[in-house]
Amino acid sequence: MLINRRHLLIGSSAFGLSLSSSTVFGQARPRVIVIGGGPGGATAAKYIAKDSKGAIDVTLIEPSKQFVTCFHSNLYLGGFKDMKSITFGYGALKDHGVKVVHQRVMMIDREKKQVLLDDNSHMAYDRLIVSPGIDLKYDSVPGWGQEHEEKMPHAWKAGKQTEILRARLDAVPDGGTIVMLAPPNPYRCPPGPYERVSMMAHRLKAAGKTKSKIIILDPKESFSKQGLFQEGWEKIYPGMVEWLGPKIHDGVKSVDVKSSTIVTGFETYKNVALVN
Structure with missing residues (x-):
């Protein structure tokens, strides 16, 4: 029998009762x-x-x-x-x-x-x-793998990766380019990548790096709360965040970690300051 989360919650009382009943018969x-x-x-x-x-x-x-x-x-x-x-x-x-x-x-x-x-x-x-949680598909981005997660941190598993990402964000120069490779559906926490972009823009702006730019290469035609995010970006971080859907960038073709280059069907981004 397959048990999903909803069934587990609904049946939790019966679950506890059925287990506890074994103690009535003198078992451990x-x-x-x-x-x-x-x-x-x-x-x-x-x-x-x-x-x-x-x-x-x-x-x-x-x-x-x-x-x-x-x-x-x-x-x-x-x-x-x-x-x-x-x-x-x-x-x-x-x-x-x-x-x-x-x-x-x-x-x-x-x-x-x-x-x-x-x-x-x-x-x-x-x-x-x-309940083991989730893991990353390291072969989902051509040219990027687990051995590259320090130079191009994903930070989707919090801890050391999160610290590396913030350190690399702080090292981005004013005028530097950040490229966010947003994940395809389905994934945990749909607003997560765009909340992250907002916090990146906030930290850059707080450091006086308003000439920097964050480019989101998204494989999705739209994303969660898109209108609210884009309105907020334009109002609070004008000119700093650009979202590109798949019809515009035509897919990520390759990533060169050594040269920090991202090749899409639309454009090649060279000497990227931070890839996430």
Whole structure:
């Protein structure tokens, strides 16, 4: 049976009841393992442990000891938040009775109802929640790959990448060009790239770099809240932001990381100060 997020929320009470019932027959506490310590996994682990009042044994498995949220990372980029304010540990989950294991899950054995960890140990479960988050398609831009993410940071996974992006943004000279390669649909947080552009423009303007330009090469014909964003850009950052849809730029043909060159069907952008 496939279970989506809506079904999980609707059935959470029945889920807890069905697990708790096993304790009536003298068995050990039912065991729930949650894979992934992002917003989805951490929230599920917290409320299963909290609402069951200790009747359910909840374990969260997450390799990282800290979680840096993408939700406010654009505010860090713009200088409105610091890195500490968007970085969270897992201590609060432990306060709710959640066991936190900092390892990576290598395999799920559904028949035996157990997971294999990267230290070759096994953990058994009665119910399993898999919430690993998302990852990047590094081959989606011709000429750019994971080995290039420091020179051309993506920063769609917050943390070190976010810090690199802000450092490179601060290094953009007045009059320099930034090229944003917006993602195609579907992707998490549709307004995200355009919020980022707004924070980039804000930081440039605050530094007196109003001759700089941000060019958005978008594979989409339109984007979330487009009218509001473009009106705001023209009003607050006049002449600094230019959005180009696919009918104009005709697609990104290649990226040369070494020379910071972006080739599209419409134009070639050379010596770009920052590519994101």
